[in-house]
Amino acid sequence: MKPLTRRQREVLVLAANGNSNAQIAAWRGVTPHSVGEILTAAYRRLGAADRAQAVAIALAVGEIGVHQIHIPDQQREAAA
Secondary structure, three states, X not given: OOOOOHHHHHHHHHHHOOOXXXXXXXXXXXXXXHHHHHHHHHHHHHOOOOHHHHHHHXXXXXXXXXXXXXOOHHHHHHHO
């Protein structure tokens, strides 16, 4: 497996935190289509079929860290 590029990692972390392609695009100054292309390339590198699987694989192989996933307070309280 080839490692993710810096941009792929950044976009995947934003996606892992529940952001839509449109939200990510606005923050990165690109189009939502570009975000989709970046994520698709990341999926290929990770051997993932979708966003959730890509995040799981990236966490498992150390491409992203669990500390980069931010749980909203309401969800944290509901899980406790």
